[in-house]
Structures are given as structure tokens and as C-alpha cells.
Amino acid sequence: MMVVLKEKRIIGSIETVDLPELGLYNIYAKVDTGAETSVLHCEDFEVFEKDGHRYIRCYIAGHPEDDDAEVVQLTFPIHRERVVKSSFGQAETRHIFLTKIKLFNTLFTIKLSVRDRSSMSYPMLLGRNFISGKFLVDVSKKHLTKNMF
Template sequence: MVPLFTNKIRVKEKLIIGRHEIVDLPELGMYNIESKIDTGAETSVLHCEDFEIIEKDGHRFITCHIKPHLEEEEILTLTFPIHRERVVKSSFGQTETRYIFLTKVRMFDQLFDIKLSLRDRSSMSYPMLLGRNFISGKFLVDVSKKRLARNSF
């Protein structure tokens, strides 16, 4: 039997996030991105208008058109090396191939590694979704709160 105090110590090691957070993706030049926390989603996702896969010198890259803020017209064109491909099943039961790339996300004025996939989220309320692969081991989610991880700069 594990003593109850052990769980309390573990809780203090993790940062608490709310159901929605505002994050920065500094390596992409994207700041103040509205993000939904989704413990049911395995992978984190960033909104992308469209993308194409290119091969260069034996390596695969994804070039995408990202709208960092759904209500604004600004579109960034970015190219990333593909970290891996993954077949994902949506909550509607549809399967699709997602291309994963690596970058950094800033929350609580700290940088964290994150694996992101791209998807058209224009019909969603938030351009980014933080899934459980990113959340696990670092954060606890308090669904009664939001915007706890706000960066100071």
C-alpha cells in the first residue's frame, strides 16, 4: 500500500493548467496562441490551412500554411523536417495520416519540447490542441480554470 502523502508530493512537482491556455511557439514565430487542453487526444495539433510533403536530399519535409489566429488573416508559410508519420483515428471514427514535427512551446515562461501534427481546425474554436502526450508527466489539468500558464513577455 502506497502512503497517501506520496501522491501529494507528486502533485506539487507538476504545474497546473486550465481547460484553455495561451501559449507561444517561439521557433515558429507564433505568439499568444489560444489552445484547448484535450486529455482525450493523444497528439497535440496545430491549425494548418494546407500543406504539402516534399523530399529534399533524401529527407522528407512538410511545408504548411498556418493561420496562428483564426480570427485574423495573417498566414505563415513554414517548412519543417518530418519527425514521423502516424495514422490517427478521429472522434468521428475517420482515420488519416498525420505528419509530426518537433518544436518548442512556451508556458509558464519555460520552454517545453512538443511533438505537433497539423490539421485544418478552422471549424474549431481553438487553433491549437494540447494532447495527453504533451501534458503527461508535466501538468495537471484543473477544468474549472483557464489561462494559468500565461507567459510574462
């Protein structure tokens, strides 16, 4: 019996992605196979309940790499909540919502959480929940998603 594997696209250690539902484009994202969840930088966020549903309201710079960018307010229904340990070993609750991400000129659904990443080198982190089954990672490469169509 012959097993046919679906071909996976190759992504590099750093990629440039679009989050069209958030109005964010050309965001630098670090690909991190050690992280389970994908994370986007936000200035601040709040969780609230309305009509029996939980929502997250995020305050995100229009372009996270630009210190002078206008901060936009976005609200999403919370898909789920989970407790994760940060890279520093601290447990925190992450509020996960669903949105679209564009790589290789293709839209994918992504489960995304938010936190203050201002002290990190990149405003976004792509974790293995998103990468798994879709992509292979070549850590010697960067910015492959914008160069290929």
C-alpha cells in the same frame, strides 16, 4: 521507503501558449486529455522529400484567431508519421514535427501535427503526449500559464 513525486504545474482547460520557433504568440489552445497528439491549425500543408529526408511545409496564419492575418510558410523535417482516428472516427495520416512551446515562461519540446481546424473553436489542441508527466489539468480553470511565472 519514501517516494518523492516531482511537483507538476496546473493548467486549465484552455491555455494561451507561444510557439516561438514558428513566430506564433498568444495562441489559444484547448487542453484535451482524450487526444493523444497535439495539433495546430494550418491553412494547408504539403509533404515532400529532399536529399532522402521527408519534410512538411505548412501554411499558417500569423495569428490563427485573426481572419485577416498574413499566412506564413513554415518547413520542418518530419519526426514521424502515424495514422490516427479523428474525433469523427476517420483515419488519417498525421505528420509530426518537433518544435518548442512556451508555457509558464518555460520552453518545452512538443511533438506537433497540423491540420485544418478552421471549424473548431480553438486553433490548437494540447494532447496527452505533451501534458503527461509535466502538468495536471484543472478543467474549471483557464489561462493559468500566462498568469504565473
